[in-house]
Amino acid sequence: MDDLYRDEILEHYREPHNFGTLDAPSASHEGHNPLCGDRITIMLSVDDTGTVSDVAFSGRGCAISQASASMLTDEVKGRPLAEVEEMKNQDILDLLGIEISPARLKCALLSIDTLHRALDSRDGEPAPETSGVSV
Amino acid sequence: MNAPAPLDPEVIRRDFPIFEREFHGKRLAYLDSAATALKPRLVSEAVSAYDERYSANVHRAIYAIGEEATAAYEGAREKVARFINAPDPHEIVFVRNATEAINLVAHTWGWMNVGGSDAIVLTEMEHHSNLVPWQILAQSKDADLEFVPFDAEGRLIMDSWEVLLRTKPKLVAFTHKSNALGTLNDVKTMVAQAHDAGALVLIDGAQAVPHLPVDVQDLDADFYALSGHKMLGPTGSGALWARRELLETMPPFMSGGDMISSVHLRHTTYNEIPHKFEAGTPAVSSAIGLGAAVDYLTTLGMENVAAHEEALTAYALDLLPREVPGIRIHGPQDAAERAGIITFTLPEAHAHDVATLLDREAVAIRAGHHCTQPLHERLGETATGRASFNVYNSTDDIDRLAAGLRGVQHIFGRSPATAGA
Numbered sequence: 001m002d003d004l005y006r007d008e009i010l011e012h013y014r015e016p017h018n019f020g021t022l023d024a025p026s027a028s029h030e031g032h033n034p035l036c037g038d039r040i041t042i043m044l045s046v047d048d049t050g051t052v053s054d055v056a057f058s059g060r061g062c063a064i065s066q067a068s069a070s071m072l073t074d075e076v077k078g079r080p081l082a083e084v085e086e087m088k089n090q091d092i093l094d095l096l097g098i099e100i101s102p103a104r105l106k107c108a109l110l111s112i113d114t115l116h117r118a119l120d121s122r123d124g125e126p127a128p129e130t131s132g133v134s135v
Numbered sequence: 136m137n138a139p140a141p142l143d144p145e146v147i148r149r150d151f152p153i154f155e156r157e158f159h160g161k162r163l164a165y166l167d168s169a170a171t172a173l174k175p176r177l178v179s180e181a182v183s184a185y186d187e188r189y190s191a192n193v194h195r196a197i198y199a200i201g202e203e204a205t206a207a208y209e210g211a212r213e214k215v216a217r218f219i220n221a222p223d224p225h226e227i228v229f230v231r232n233a234t235e236a237i238n239l240v241a242h243t244w245g246w247m248n249v250g251g252s253d254a255i256v257l258t259e260m261e262h263h264s265n266l267v268p269w270q271i272l273a274q275s276k277d278a279d280l281e282f283v284p285f286d287a288e289g290r291l292i293m294d295s296w297e298v299l300l301r302t303k304p305k306l307v308a309f310t311h312k313s314n315a316l317g318t319l320n321d322v323k324t325m326v327a328q329a330h331d332a333g334a335l336v337l338i339d340g341a342q343a344v345p346h347l348p349v350d351v352q353d354l355d356a357d358f359y360a361l362s363g364h365k366m367l368g369p370t371g372s373g374a375l376w377a378r379r380e381l382l383e384t385m386p387p388f389m390s391g392g393d394m395i396s397s398v399h400l401r402h403t404t405y406n407e408i409p410h411k412f413e414a415g416t417p418a419v420s421s422a423i424g425l426g427a428a429v430d431y432l433t434t435l436g437m438e439n440v441a442a443h444e445e446a447l448t449a450y451a452l453d454l455l456p457r458e459v460p461g462i463r464i465h466g467p468q469d470a471a472e473r474a475g476i477i478t479f480t481l482p483e484a485h486a487h488d489v490a491t492l493l494d495r496e497a498v499a500i501r502a503g504h505h506c507t508q509p510l511h512e513r514l515g516e517t518a519t520g521r522a523s524f525n526v527y528n529s530t531d532d533i534d535r536l537a538a539g540l541r542g543v544q545h546i547f548g549r550s551p552a553t554a555g556a
Contacts, residue, residue, distance in 0.1 A: 004491065004492060004495065005488070005492070005546055005547075010546070010547065037503070037504045037508055037511065037517040037518060038485075038487075038517050060485075060517055061485060061517075062485035062486075062487035062488045062518075063484070063485060063488045063547075064488070101491070104487065104491060107487060133267070133270045133271050133274050134270075134274065135270050135274045135280055
């Protein structure tokens with residue numbers, strides 16, 4: 001049972017890095033995992049040199065999704081935007097460094113998916129709203 | 136009525152081939168029957184007997200195996216009718232699941248009878264399957280939806296219900312037993328009150344039929360939906376029961392073959408009920424498998440099944456708070472008010488992490504919102520863990536759940552010594 005959640009994951013879960021909100025972010029998106037209803041919001045500030053100068057996330061979720069957001073925000077802070085835009089799903093799985101079952105993949109990837117959608121919205125193309133019913 | 140005879144889960148497990156498998160070197164402690172139940176050998180044998188020995192189409196083949204197939208399919212309908220004490224097998228419409236049964240009613244009876252300014256009363260504990268079809272109908276017809284709230288212990292607030300009935304709703308639709316909390320609703324009283332208010336009543340019985348004796352005549356409802364796969368039957372099997380006079384006036388749902396009486400290029404007359412609602416070749420083997428599941432449950436005796444699951448619920452309600460410090464159990468705290476479902480959260484770990492770690496111990500629980508997001512919003516939780524019981528579960532499974540949860544707490548850093556701090 002013990003080998004599944006290594007200490008670093010649990011430390012990020014208990015005390016997530018970059019947790020909170022930014023006052024005037026350049027980009028922001030709220031992502032959610034439809035399987036469990038977990039939601040996270042990622043906010044980024046990009047400076048004049050095209051560097052991610054600050055990043056924050058908020059929301060509730062499982063250890064996998066929270067640790068993934070915590071590690072991802074550490075990873076992107078101070079990096080050139082162009083590099084951040086190129087980040088792939090495998091990058092976040094490498095950061096987590098634990099076995100992720102297919103059922104938990106959405107938890108692990110919620111942060112990077114939300115990050116990419118935030119960056120898309122910055123380009124003036126907000127992520128499309130899914131259709132639905134409202135009464 | 137005879138006193139319930141105790142079921143022996145160890146003996147029952149021999150009827151379920153899945154228990155021949157091991158997971159992480161252990162027997163499966165399957166605590167997710169509210170999602171779907173395991174299948175006894177009898178059911179898979181009935182399905183494969185059709186596939187291998189008489190797999191003809193029903194209602195049309197004029198040869199021996201066609202007649203066998205029709206007899207088995209219609210025989211399954213009679214079994215389901217007897218199981219829920221429907222007065223007439225023609226009032227049983229085979230569908231894929233309770234979701235399809237409810238959609239059928241919304242799209243046929245609903246489209247014909249619900250108009251602008253009409254109200255439909257639901258509850259805040261409904262599964263999405265008994266919520267979204269009514270949202271779509273209400274939006275299409277400009278009708279109103281009203282919701283009965285539930286209290287801190289997951290019981291419907293009957294004062295609110297009575298107030299909502301004064302709006303003279305066209306239909307009320309509620310679950311017999313909550314899939315998320317296990318709450319048993321006082322459906323018989325609610326049906327009588329709804330009828331007094333002039334409403335028709337749909338009961339979502341997906342969780343109730345597998346776990347307790349259901350008598351639709353005694354309940355006096357108008358529509359009753361059930362899922363076969365939750366009552367030890369195959370996936371793709373389910374049924375809608377409705378009163379004959381309602382089914383006869385309802386327009387068809389799907390249309391095409393088998394649901395017709397005669398077809399011309401520009402007009403069609405429809406078949407008699409229930410065939411009017413079963414367009415195309417139905418899921419014959421699934422229906423036959425459902426019939427076999429009904430046989431199995433009937434042999435066990437639904438009074439005994441209910442008593443077994445109430446005993447397991449009482450055991451879990453007693454054990455888990457003692458063994459798992461800080462666990463929060465949602466819903467009624469009295470085993471008599473809930474059936475076969477324990478929904479919980481741990482203070483230190485998210486339900487998904489709990490389920491992942493329990494899986495390592497071959498303990499299978501559900502984690503998430505269990506298709507009840509509005510209910511979870513009211514609980515103030517995005518996700519909960521859910522352990523649900525069936526005939527093959529024993530107190531040993533609950534002991535393993537408790538031990539597994541202690542293991543989760545150990546990993547997530549809450550030792551028993553600091554519990555409650």
